[in-house]
Amino acid sequence: MKIKVMENILSANDQLAEANREDFARRHITVVNVMASPGAGKTSVIMELMHRLAGDVPFSVVEGDIASSIDAEKIEAMGVPVLQINTGGGCHLDANMIREAVRELQPPDHSVLFIENVGNLICPSAFDLGETVRMVIASVPEGHDKPYKYVSMFEAADVVILNKIDLKPYIRFDTDSFVRGVRALNEKAPLFEVSCSTGEGFPELTAWLKNQVG
């Protein structure tokens, strides 16, 4: 006998993510899920944004990593509450990990919670965490072909950041091709070109993020 099921394989995660989303909205916590390849500058962008928003709103950070706590230590040195999740080889964070992390971290109401996802442009895009903003970072040395290769990641982004633009003079990076790829997949997400070394682009990005905080 054949039985129709028609159930999404990740439905359990999606339901938990929705519960997270409701909790965050009720408590006015703006949750920014930061996704990028390893080395694109996730930690640096988060730290730069926190420097620039300091005093405006309280922050906390959840650091997802396969094994190390290097990034969490950097955040801790800034005096920001941080919780490290080691996925033990797992390629992404899921809604349940975030639920437990938030229970432990206890971010205050009316605050911003940055979630640094595992460095990976594939898997994190499939797992809704209940975030408010999906921030996708690409960086100049990775090459301009990233949107063409990682369709789901760029399609689902609420904001796209091109980092390390101070390196453009040294690298053959076709900005038009990059922007064209992002725009084919995602007409709405604002795109910010930034550099954590020079600070270029951060005033605009910071202003945008401030507008998302509710």
Place this chain on the structure above:
Amino acid sequence: MHEYAVTRSIVKIVAAEAEKAGARKVTRIHLVIGDLSTIVDDSVRMYFPMIAAGTVAEEAELVFKRVKAEFYCKHCRRNFVKPAHGFECPVCGGLGTPTDVGKEFYVESIEIE
């Protein structure tokens, strides 16, 4: 790349459906997977016996229906299968936009005894 977690979810969904139907045994599981989902069939097949062991689904055969990713060309007003490189429409060369075809990721049906 996260086939272990995915396979666990599949077994959970199938076991719950089988129990609802009072099944003694699940013989086949039909999955529909879009090409944009980045799941490797062979990897799910590798994990399946390990995860399904001791459940009603342990002897089930996995059947994958693969769906190619389609993009939409605004100019030609039709879908096209995404080429291996880029998002260009094969007819007019214009840039296509993503559709939902190719994102499928569900348990379609199970066969039980």
